[in-house]
Amino acid sequence: MRRNAKLAMMWMVLPGLLVPALGAVILGQHGASIPFSSEAGHPALASQLKVVPIPAPTDTMRFTAHALPTRHLVKDLFEPSVNVAADGTIYAAAHAAVVDLVLSCLCGVSRAPAAYSQDDGLTWHELPGPAGVDPVTDNLPGGGMPNGGEGVIASDGTGRAWMLDNAVEQDALYAWCERGTVLCGYDPIAWNVATNGQPLDGCGDGVGGTPDRPWNVFGHGKVLLQNNNGGTPQVAIYDPDTGALAWNDCPVPGAGIGIAGPAAVRASDGAFAIPWIERQGSTSDFTVLLGNVEEGPRLTSTGPLFQVPSAWGQGPCASSNLGDAAFTRSGALFLAKSEDDRSLTIVTSSDLGSFQRTRFLLPAGGNLTFYAISASPVDDGVFLTYADSPSATCQDQFFHAAHLALDAEGFASIRDVTTVTNAPFTYGDYVRNSVGPDGRAYFITQGPATGSAATQTFPLTVWVEDK
Numbered sequence: 001m002r003r004n005a006k007l008a009m010m011w012m013v014l015p016g017l018l019v020p021a022l023g024a025v026i027l028g029q030h031g032a033s034i035p036f037s038s039e040a041g042h043p044a045l046a047s048q049l050k051v052v053p054i055p056a057p058t059d060t061m062r063f064t065a066h067a068l069p070t071r072h073l074v075k076d077l078f079e080p081s082v083n084v085a086a087d088g089t090i091y092a093a094a095h096a097a098v099v100d101l102v103l104s105c106l107c108g109v110s111r112a113p114a115a116y117s118q119d120d121g122l123t124w125h126e127l128p129g130p131a132g133v134d135p136v137t138d139n140l141p142g143g144g145m146p147n148g149g150e151g152v153i154a155s156d157g158t159g160r161a162w163m164l165d166n167a168v169e170q171d172a173l174y175a176w177c178e179r180g181t182v183l184c185g186y187d188p189i190a191w192n193v194a195t196n197g198q199p200l201d202g203c204g205d206g207v208g209g210t211p212d213r214p215w216n217v218f219g220h221g222k223v224l225l226q227n228n229n230g231g232t233p234q235v236a237i238y239d240p241d242t243g244a245l246a247w248n249d250c251p252v253p254g255a256g257i258g259i260a261g262p263a264a265v266r267a268s269d270g271a272f273a274i275p276w277i278e279r280q281g282s283t284s285d286f287t288v289l290l291g292n293v294e295e296g297p298r299l300t301s302t303g304p305l306f307q308v309p310s311a312w313g314q315g316p317c318a319s320s321n322l323g324d325a326a327f328t329r330s331g332a333l334f335l336a337k338s339e340d341d342r343s344l345t346i347v348t349s350s351d352l353g354s355f356q357r358t359r360f361l362l363p364a365g366g367n368l369t370f371y372a373i374s375a376s377p378v379d380d381g382v383f384l385t386y387a388d389s390p391s392a393t394c395q396d397q398f399f400h401a402a403h404l405a406l407d408a409e410g411f412a413s414i415r416d417v418t419t420v421t422n423a424p425f426t427y428g429d430y431v432r433n434s435v436g437p438d439g440r441a442y443f444i445t446q447g448p449a450t451g452s453a454a455t456q457t458f459p460l461t462v463w464v465e466d467k
Helices: none
Strands: 011-014 017-020 029-031 048-053 063-067 078-084 090-095 098-100 105-107 114-117 150-155 161-166 170-177 182-192 216-219 222-227 234-238 244-248 258-260 271-280 283-292 300-308 324-327 333-340 343-349 356-361 367-375 382-389 396-406 412-424 433-435 441-446 460-465
Touching: 063 412, 078 150, 078 441, 090 150, 090 441, 090 460, 150 216, 161 182, 161 216, 161 222, 170 222, 182 222, 182 234, 182 244, 271 300, 271 324, 271 333, 300 333, 324 367, 333 367, 343 367, 343 412, 356 412, 367 396, 367 433, 382 433, 382 441, 396 441, 412 441
Parallel strands: 029 244, 048 356, 078 433
Antiparallel strands: 011 017, 063 460, 078 090, 090 114, 098 105, 150 161, 161 170, 170 182, 216 222, 222 234, 234 244, 258 271, 271 283, 283 300, 324 333, 333 343, 343 356, 367 382, 382 396, 396 412, 433 441, 441 460
């Protein structure tokens, strides 16, 4: 759907939400780019460091696996994410590379696969797409527009959820209501290369304006959207009640090449934190970008917290592992980042001004592959999942679940570790997790591969902590 072919707006009002009538298209109120702010109070910092081994598994957690229906072919369903809403609805999404037989390429020809469950993972249903927009797309896997393929879902506690889905030149923003049963909003160009990507080198980072890594998170009544194409991270604040959408297309001018990890928003006051890896030749700086959703996508930088001794901070087994973030119920910030494939670093801060860094060493022979963190809504704990491979060839990996907390000095500590499952090594930037409203943990895995080489798929499994 091109800009000059947008449908006329038809609005209906629901309590606390403006949504278009079914079949209409959200016209996001795209705001002007907002410049980077280098306010005083966030100079370059050197975080304090503690190095400890990861505790041996005690296997105190128990999980039940629930398989999701597979809809895509070829490099199917990698980079999976799971989000558990405050109402208990589970949302799952992934990145699918689908063969376009006309263009003979692997490219964004379908909406990202996206599903929901209202019964704790027992049954799954595909999230609805925009019916009637294009009859051809109704036959595509995913049931959505042909511009898409990589999506992440955010949700609130009132039955609403949003997915930013990136294609070749656009990011579409989907909105669902009534716990995933109704598509109540759709903007096919929430991010558009013709506007957000131009000029192609507007930040002076040498990277063209393309969509990638369409991460988003809900907090304090707003949805924070990200586009991360290898240059400086682009950030937007979306107000689901008014439809207002404002992008900051160049938040850190002249900062150079880098990729941000998924952000976290503090529910109490709207403060947000974005982990960011800025390349410095053969090394990288780990930096945090801070802001507040009530002030729009304006950013300040902590400056480098520490240096990573490789371009992106991974060894032969690690995926991109660009960092993750979570705010605890009391407001403390947790950040996760791999410095190499033999350790996992957790950075913590109680005031967003001073930072403590704990480097957890994997057991001998372990090679880190993936990690993710999510805060618990019932206490001040943080749920950690990480995967490691005992093989230097990375052919197998084990997924572990753990609980993080602050120790008396403000450093991160691991309270317990459970080895949950093993799976063949996969690839991508992340494998995400979540925590439900009752404090139970959830995470998602991909594979093992099934089918022939021509139709090979990697089905998804959501792991639900037992009650």
